Amino acid sequence: MRMIVIGAGAIGCSVAFHLAREGASVTVVDPEGLRGGATLTSFAWLNCHDKSPEDYYRLVMRGNRAHRALGDEIGHANWLKLTGAVEWWPTGTEKAREHSARLDRLRSYGHQIETLGAEDVLALEPDVSRSSLEGCEAVFYPTDGAVDTAVYRHVLMREAERRAASLVEARVTDLLERSGRIAGVRLHDGRELEADHVVNCAGRASNPIGVCLGYSVPLEWKPGMTVITDLCRNNVSRVIKAPEIYIKPEGAGRLLLHAKSADQTLEDIHAPDAGKAGAEEIARLVETVLPAVRDVRIADVRITVRPYPIDGKPVFGTLPGVDGYHLAVTHSGISLGPLIGRAAAEEILHGKISTDFEDYRPTRFSQSIGN
Structure with a gap:
């Protein structure tokens, strides 16, 4: 089966790998290849702290575990760091009350949380300033992890290419419709690529690409940035x-x-200086927590617009009355990428409806269908 995957982010690369692994002929199309997009800008922290209700929490936890299973299958998971995470916040504040309610909810789910004192934090992360911990409560989340997004994408794309997948650096402008089904994509230079099935993993570009279908995901657009420091002496080992x-x-x-x-x-x-003020703010803040990196040089500033489905949940699946097409868009692309890739292969190649995403189909936004 000929497949086109639009987007080479965390979701698109996972979909491409899982489809190619099952023998599909896969073409991934992305204007920036593996060099950009929201994936590159993500902080990529694997956690479930703000995921509710419980069914959604459990989905994201399965997604986190799926990274390990994917690594076992490939033979390594060198994109994955499972060292837990440390968090602290000032006591006696509204934020502290919010944290208390969140921790109670997580514990009711059976989530592992360890309460820490200042000495415990310093034992885990000796570079942390003792003064930054004064008047604070702290916890350790042992099951949390982190993803190196550049490594993750490159590994999955490499594994897909080993199975004859290809990556085309081009912008998709439209979907091709023939005989009542999606039959490929049209590129910005006028070329047409034909396929038996198209999977739209284009993130913020997903709605413009699918506009011909009369459907759009209600999205919030949130600009965000991360920065990478230059090499500096530090002993930080976890989020x-x-x-x-x-x-x-x-x-x-x-x-x-x-x-x-x-x-x-x-x-x-x-704007040419869009990240300048933000980078200066981040450099100031990190010095208050890690005095050892004082005067650190910012080596790279990454800025994007992150698409958030309006209800904060993933969107995955087919559209009613549209054959040959799947849509996948979510803010939790890093956490859910392996699960979405597996679900795409199950549904498209084997006709097995994924139970993981039965509550997260595009049809829940019925008001957006046909508009």
Whole structure:
């Protein structure tokens, strides 16, 4: 079966791998190849802390475990770091009350959480400033992990290409419809690529590509940024969520950093200096938590617009009355990528409806069908 996968992000590469593994002839189409998109900008923290209700929490937990299973199948999971995560927040605040309710909910699900004192945090992460922990509560999430998104995409695409998949760097402008079904895609240069089935994993571009179908996913658009530091001496070994900044080891002494306050500086993401103020904010915040990286140089600023389905949940599956087409768009693309890839292969190649995504079909947005 000839397959076209639109988008080479975390979801698209997983779909391509799983389809190629099952013997499909797969072409992945993305204007930036493996160099861009929301996947590259993601903080890529595997966690379930804010996932509710319980069914959705369990789905994301299965997605996290699916990364390990995928690594076992390939022979390694060198994109995956399962070292847990440390988080702390000021006591006696509204945020503390929100955290308490969240921890109660997670514990009711059976989620593993360890309460820490300041000395416990410093034993896990000795570079952390003791002063940043004063007046704070802290916890450790032993089942949390992190993904190196560049490695993840390259490994899956390489494995797909070993099975004769190909990657075309081009922009899809439209879907081809023939005899009442989707039959391929049209590219920006006028070329047409034919296929037996198309899977739209284009993220923020998914609605414009599928506009001819009279359907769109209600999406919120949230600009965001992460930064990569230059090489610096540090001993950070796991995800750290301090009150104002997220910190993740990125290998070779580099750190991946994110702060919500930096996102708020992004008024025009296309401006030449769009990330300058945010990067300065992040550099200031990381120094308050990790004094050892004072005066750290920011090596790369990554900015994107993240698509969030309006209800915060994934969208995966077919559209009523449309043959030869699947749609997959979600904010949790890193966590759910392996599951979505597996579900696509099951549904398209074997006609087996995925139970993982039965509550997350596009049809739940009925008001958007036919508009």
